[in-house]
Amino acid sequence: MTNSGPLIPRNRGIHPVIHDPEMKTTMILGPMEPLLSMESTMTEETGPRFGHGIIGQLDNNLITNFTRGKSEAIGERIRVHGRVVDENNRAVPNTLVEIWQANAGGRYRHATDHYLAPLDLNFGGCGRTMTDQDGFYEFLTIKPGAYPWPNRDNEWRPMHIHFSIFGHSFGQRLITQMYFEGDPLIARCPIVGTIKDRAQANQLVAALDIKNSRPMDYLAYKFDIVLRGRRQTMFENRLEGL
Amino acid sequence: MAQSIVNLFETPSQTAGPYVQIGCTPNFAGINGVYPEDFGLRAIEDGAQGEIITIRGRVYDKFDEPMFDPMIESWQADAAGRFPGQPDADPKVNGFCRFPLDVKTAEYTLKTVKPGRTPSRSGGFHAPHIALWIVARGNNIGLNTRIYFEDEQEHNKVDPVLHRVKPVKRLDTLLARKVGEHEYHFDIRLRGEQETVFLDM
Ligand SMILES: [Fe+3]
Numbered sequence: 385m386t387n388s389g390p391l392i393p394r395n396r397g398i399h400p401v402i403h404d405p406e407m408k409t410t411m412i413l414g415p416m417e418p419l420l421s422m423e424s425t426m427t428e429e430t431g432p433r434f435g436h437g438i439i440g441q442l443d444n445n446l447i448t449n450f451t452r453g454k455s456e457a458i459g460e461r462i463r464v465h466g467r468v469v470d471e472n473n474r475a476v477p478n479t480l481v482e483i484w485q486a487n488a489g490g491r492y493r494h495a496t497d498h499y500l501a502p503l504d505l506n507f508g509g510c511g512r513t514m515t516d517q518d519g520f521y522e523f524l525t526i527k528p529g530a531y532p533w534p535n536r537d538n539e540w541r542p543m544h545i546h547f548s549i550f551g552h553s554f555g556q557r558l559i560t561q562m563y564f565e566g567d568p569l570i571a572r573c574p575i576v577g578t579i580k581d582r583a584q585a586n587q588l589v590a591a592l593d594i595k596n597s598r599p600m601d602y603l604a605y606k607f608d609i610v611l612r613g614r615r616q617t618m619f620e621n622r623l624e625g626l
Numbered sequence: 627m628a629q630s631i632v633n634l635f636e637t638p639s640q641t642a643g644p645y646v647q648i649g650c651t652p653n654f655a656g657i658n659g660v661y662p663e664d665f666g667l668r669a670i671e672d673g674a675q676g677e678i679i680t681i682r683g684r685v686y687d688k689f690d691e692p693m694f695d696p697m698i699e700s701w702q703a704d705a706a707g708r709f710p711g712q713p714d715a716d717p718k719v720n721g722f723c724r725f726p727l728d729v730k731t732a733e734y735t736l737k738t739v740k741p742g743r744t745p746s747r748s749g750g751f752h753a754p755h756i757a758l759w760i761v762a763r764g765n766n767i768g769l770n771t772r773i774y775f776e777d778e779q780e781h782n783k784v785d786p787v788l789h790r791v792k793p794v795k796r797l798d799t800l801l802a803r804k805v806g807e808h809e810y811h812f813d814i815r816l817r818g819e820q821e822t823v824f825l826d827m
Contacts, residue, residue: 390747391827398635400766412688413764413816417796419826422787426744427757428770428827430709431701432722438665449660471634480665484649492645493657496695508660510652546642546649554701555827557759557768561640575641578766584638610634 389615391424391555392471400578407574408535428555429614434480436514443512446485446525450508457507459488459526461602464562464590468519468549471613475519481609482512482548483523490529490541499531524602530569542569542576551611562607563589639768642761644695647726651697654726666724669700669738674718676705676739681773681802683812684732685760690818692732696762698814699724700736700773702755707742740775746786753781753788760814770825773812776801791823799823 402414442449447457464483468476486492486509489501493509507526515521530540544561551557563570570576570589579585587610596604647655651664670678684692700723703709704716716739725734736756743751756773774782782788782801791797799822802810814822 394826395636396826399638400640402766404766407764407766409764410766413762414766415769415817415821415824417821417823419824420787420791422790422825422827423747424827425746425752425787426709427701427703427752427755427772430711432666432720433711434665440661443661450657452659469634471636473632473634482649482665484645484652492648494645494648494655496644508648508652508657510649510657510660512649512661512665546640546646548642548646548649554757554759555770557699558637558639559642559646559761559768560637575766578640579638581638584635587635587637588640610637612636 389617391428391553392613392615394612398581398584401580404574404578406536407578410578424555429553431550431552431554431556433478433552434514436478439512439514444521444523446483446507446509446511446523449511451506455506457487457526458504459507461524462527463522463524463596463598463602463604464545464607465520465522465593465596465604466590466607466609468515468521468609468611470551470556470611472616474613476551476611477515477517477519479515479552480512480550481515481521482510483525483545484510485525485528485545486531488526488529490531501529501531527564535574539574540569540572542567542573547609549609549611553614556611558609558611560609561588564605565589565592639766641763641766642697642768644763646695646697646761650724651726664724666699666722669702669720669723669736671718671720674704674739675716676742677808679738679740679808679810681736681738681756681810681812682733683814684734685727685762685814685816686818688817693762693816694727694729694732696760697724697726698734699759700738701757701759702738703741703744705739705742707744709744743781748786750784750786751781753778753785755785758814760816762816765816769816770827771814771822772800772825773802774800775804775810777804787825796823
């Protein structure tokens with residue numbers, strides 16, 4: 385059976401709602417009109433493929449990649465690792481995973497972030513890697529700090545790492561955020577709260593993974609990611625080149 | 627009881643937030659030296675076959691204010707309608723491009739080749755188009771849309787996606803306007819009167 389049918393239609397019910405009064409910007413920026421439903425086409429079933437050649441040796445090490453290995457970022461050292469699979473539970477190998485995050489004090493290295501926590505001279509906040517043949521990836525970084533943001537009167541983001549994942553087709557493209565097991569701010573966060581299905585929201589919480597931690601060095605957190613899959617079929621016309 | 631079907635649920639999306647540039651275009655965001663260059667800078671390399679075009683436009687919010695912090699990505703076929711990776715595809719066409727918005731003008735610029743028609747599963751063709759994926763703060767899940775071309779009327783008329791846009795006047799939101807020789811204009815409106823048609827596949 386081939387895996388070359390159309391993309392399995394996106395189940396919008398397990399994603400965040402488009403508008404949520406608890407997250408005010410969604411009321412200004414979320415589209416009003418219903419999305420136009422269609423079956424995926426070759427455009428969404430193909431996508432950019434990247435060689436491992438674009439990835440530098442330090443790209444997935446946020447502790448040292450900003451200083452090119454000269455000195456280390458301040459903060460709690462962590463390893464974030466996991467596996468990328470699709471809805472059919474097939475590994476997604478050789479796909480680009482990019483992350484970005486605030487420093488240990490909760491400050492981003494960005495011209496528009498004016499939070500009073502200081503910048504860390506040794507921390508840039510970006511990392512990237514490719515999944516291996518079996519869909520596994522890993523990053524070494526520091527635990528990002530919680531930070532305040534303008535929404536309701538006293539709003540704080542839980543500690544989080546932003547993730548961008550490609551998959552093998554443009555229709556699989558996904559950006560999400562990873563949270564940390566045990567963080568009390570998760571339950572109060574209106575951005576997490578835009579996901580109305582509790583089990584789905586829990587999918588974004590990485591588990592403390594003691595076994596994969598390294599004594600006297602770092603704690604590990606495991607964060608697996610599921611991308612959309614394609615219908616498995618032998619009956620539908622296979623588009624040329626797919 | 628029936629046999630069980632093992633299906634996983636897709637990981638839920640979360641907003642890319644206002645700092646998506648840090649992760650996706652760090653050099654543009656002023657974080658230099660980590661990566662030699664930002665990824666996805668060029669849709670085409672020198673020597674790509676076909677008509678080389680430039681598309682410019684902005685992303686607007688509900689109040690018609692241009693936004694500076696969204697990220698747009700594009701994906702398209704070459705001039706013969708072949709996607710990178712397919713047999714005989716133009717090796718000079720990367721197909722993918724990622725463009726931040728200019729810090730002063732909020733305008734994006736996509737220099738690329740005008741794509742050819744692409745085959746549909748039912749045996750017909752899709753009119754020439756470029757797929758876009760847009761993420762922005764205030765958007766909890768990336769938005770898919772397409773740039774079609776106003777000067778491809780014959781093909782647009784029979785395009786299976788354009789065909790289904792209702793009301794018909796919203797079609798305009800998917801058509802790049804020809805503003806000069808090899809130059810087009812295409813704005814994206816996230817919300818409001820002229821809201822862009824977004825796709826769900
Ligand atoms: Fe953030």
